[in-house]
Each structure stands twice: as structure tokens, then as C-alpha cells.
Amino acid sequence: MNADCGHPAPATSLADAVFAELAHALVRLAETGEETVVDLRSLPFGPSDLEALSEKLGTGEVTSTLEVAGRSEVRETGWAGIWWVRHFGDGDEIAAEEVHVTRIPEILVSHPDDVAFAARRMADAVVTTGPQEPTAADEEDMSRG
Amino acid sequence: MADQKTLGERLAEHGVSRRAFVKYASWLGSLMALPPATSRAMAAELAKAKRQSVIWLSFQECTGCTESITRSKGPTLEDLIFDFISLDYHHTLQAASGEAIEAARHAAMAENKGKYVVVVDGSVPMKDGGIYSTTAGHSNYDTLMETVKDAFAVISVGTCACYGGIPKANPNPTGAVSIGDLVKDKPVINIPGCPPIPEAMTGTVAYILSFGKVPELDHLGRPKAFFGENIHDRCYRRPFYERGQFAHAFDDQGARDGWCLYELGCKGPVTYNACATMKWNGGVSFPIQSGHGCLGCSEPDFWDKGGFYVPLSGSIGPTAKLVGGAALAGAVAGVAAAAVARHRKSSLNKG
Secondary structure (H helix, E strand, O other): OOOOOOOOOOOOOOHHHHHHHHHHHHHHHHOOOOEEEEHHHHOOOOHHHHHHHHHHHHOOOOOOEEEEOOEEEEEOOOOOOOOEEEEEEEEHHHHHHHHHHEEEEEEOOOOOOHHHHHHHHHHHHHHHHHOOOOOOOHHHHHHOO | OOOOHHHHHHHHOOOOOOOHHHHHHHHHHHHOOOOOOHHHHHHHHHHEEEEEEEEEEEEEOHHHHHHHHOOOOOOHHHHHHHHEEEEEEOOOOOOOHHHHHHHHHHHHHHHHHOOOOOEOOOEEEOHHOOOEEOOOEEEEHHHHHHOOOOEEEEEEEEEHHHOOOHHHHHOOOOEEEEEEEEOOOEEEEEEEEOOHHHHHHHHHHHHHHOOOOOOOEOOOOHHHHHHOEOOOOOOHHHHHHHHOOOOOOOOHHHHOOOOEEEEHOOOOOOEEEEHHHEEEEOOOEEEOOOOOOOOOOOOOHHHHHHOOOOHHHHHOOHHHHHHHHHHHOOOOOOHHHHHHHHHHHHHHHOO
């Protein structure tokens, strides 16, 4: 069952089943806006199955890396609306791996509370970086010409 | 201490966005097999929650449970939990001591009345007035009963707190009992193991914090999300067992070829824990993968079950006869052993 030993285990039909499930989920997203998440860690996938699913889904236009409590990767697949999300934990091990059927995965969107907090901080930053009284050192420089 | 800021506000002050909650909830939801919608709700609830006051009491124990929960290498996903809780009292980790820390415990109890969580590791000695383990001049029994009085819930971590553990092993010189034997008017959640898997401890706390309720428990008071499956059923060596390929000694060819360790005393068939799936040290390995049978450390009285290297079929008690026969028959042994074990633990608990 080791994918590195030269004789990887053949993929089971699980990748096909998940692919079909995602196709139905994508129809629901297109028609009603309903989102779906498939937790890949909860399925009895072998390495070959994951590779098979990844190959079927392909790669889209967006790949992003997040640094939030460790690393995360969000990749758009070749099918608009289907995203592959991987979260890494301690020791850069994969802690969670999911396929999201959504227009954009929630983790990429700035949370309204974070936006509000940033707006307050930025307003403060505008005030503190505005015109300031010259310091004694500045005046000394000026007098030297 | 009490803090009116939400967890979202606290993390934002440290430059961490609400994305951390989305990530944490995805991870925990996957571990606990929660539906994705529940994980999403968990992320939202966590961001809005206040820090959970936790009072950690250590009784007759070895501090291995604390070692387990603090075993993280860096600021990663797994130790976000330390931003989510306010650890108001913990013998090993607290900086203060003496009267100051006892005052801190009382202050945390008063400020978070009805809301704080008490974590206990270690069993409580009841013999001779409980003199075998005391702190600040009080017996463990008195400290426990005083502290849990206004708690929301009690989490027993480690097999000593859950079922008496090693201090209760024959001949139990201190009259050790479990926390569940003493606390009857609060929810008591058992997270057994020697030590427990860190994620089972932190996951349970995060669940309470997110949903304000106790997760679903099995007949031994353990969260089903972490203790719902038995080691044997999820063991990667199970196919060898099915084929009757057993190691007979730790240095024979079978052991070298990774065959089943049943005959070397593995207690996997009667042990419910997540070691075979979650593993240890960030998913590196677990005892069976390292070549040693399971000791059954998350089950009551694991120390007194006839020896770690005695096959289940040779162990004492009602398990022996039934499992012995089934083992010869082959595949059904795991199921039979587990059923017997479940029955046995139920009776033990009642007794």
C-alpha cells in the first residue's frame, strides 16, 4: 500500500464515487447556491485514490497559500466552484483535507469582524503617521544645512 | 482570569484573523466526524465565545497527562486551544504558589460560577481520611468537592481520574477511587488513556466551548467521537489476524514481518481508543506500529488484567474462555472479545 515502493496500489472506485457526488453538488450550487464540503480524511482513501481524484479534478486558475496557525493551501480545481483545501498542523503534517463546492472557500474571505477591527487600526495609523512637529534632532540637521 | 473579550478579538490583537477558527473547526470537525455544517457553526461560535475558565486539579497521578497535552512543537493548529482557555489553576504550569494560587482558584470559581470547567488528572485516595495525597493542607477529596461545587462540567483526564488507574491497582493501598465515583451531580466526561491522546482532551474542551454542552458519551463516560471504535477493528495489522498470521516472540520472523501481536498480549480487541487512527506525535506512529501490543490503557483496571504479555485468551476473568475459543475460530474473536469487554466494563462500573 506504499505509493513509493514502485508498485502503487491500484485506485479503487472510491475516487469515481466522490467525483460523481461532487458533480451533483456542483449542480446544486449552480441552481440553488447550496454549498457542500466533503471531508476527504473521513473516507477510506488510499494514496492512489487521492491521486486519482486529484487528477480527475485537475487544476484551475487560483492557488493560494495561507499562514494562519500553520500553513494552509487552497487550490481551485479545473471545475469552477470546486476547491481543494488542505490544512497543515504540527510538523507540517496534513491535519485536514477537504473539497469545497462553493464560489469561494470561507477561509479566503476576510471576516466582517476582522475588517471592522482593521478599519479602526488603520484610522489610528492615519492619525499617528500624519504631519508631526519637528524634533530637536531635525532642527539641528537643518541648522547644519 | 475573567476576560470580557471574545476569542476573535483576542486573536485579532495578536495579529491572527478569524480564519484561525475556520481552520481549527475544520480540523476538529474532521477528527470528531462532525457534519461540515456543524464545523462551520463551531467556527462562528468559537470566534464569539469568551475564554473558558479551566481549573486543573492534580491528585494521585504522574503528570504524564499534562506532558501529553502540552506536547506541541510550535505555534500551530493544535495548540490554539491554549488561546481559547484561561488556565486559572494548574500545579505544574502555574507561576504563582502557596496562598496566592489558592486565592486565584477561589477567584476563578467566584467569577465564573456555574460556567467553569474542572479538569482532574489523578485518582483520589479515600483510605485513612485521605491522608495519602494532600495539597495546601487539604485532602484531595476536600479540594475536589469544594472546586466542583459551582462547575459547569468535570473532565477526568487519564485513566487514574477516570477509573482509578495505577494508584487503584491491586492491592490499592490508598483506597483510590475515580472522580466519577465521587462527583454525582455534574456531568463527568472521561478521557482515559495513559496518557490520553492530546486531541481527545483539547477537542472535548473546544466542543464544550463552542456548543455549551457535553459531547455524546459511551457507557463508560467517554466521548464517542474519540472512543467509539476499538483499536483492533482499525488496526493496520488486522489482515494478518484474519489470516491467522501471529508473531510468537518479539524477535521472530512474524514480528519482523509486522504480523498480528495478539499472541504477544495485545489488548487491541478489548480496547476503545483512537490510537490506530489519530496516532501519536502528530500522526507519526502508535504502539502497535512500533512493534508492541496495545496495553489497553484506556480501559478500567488495565493494570490488573493478567499481564501485558499474556494473550487475551489466557487472561483472567470471563473474557478468557470466550475469547480463547473464538481466537481459534479466527475472525470473530475481535467482535466477541469486544462484546465481552463491554459487558464486563459495565458491571465494573456499576460495582
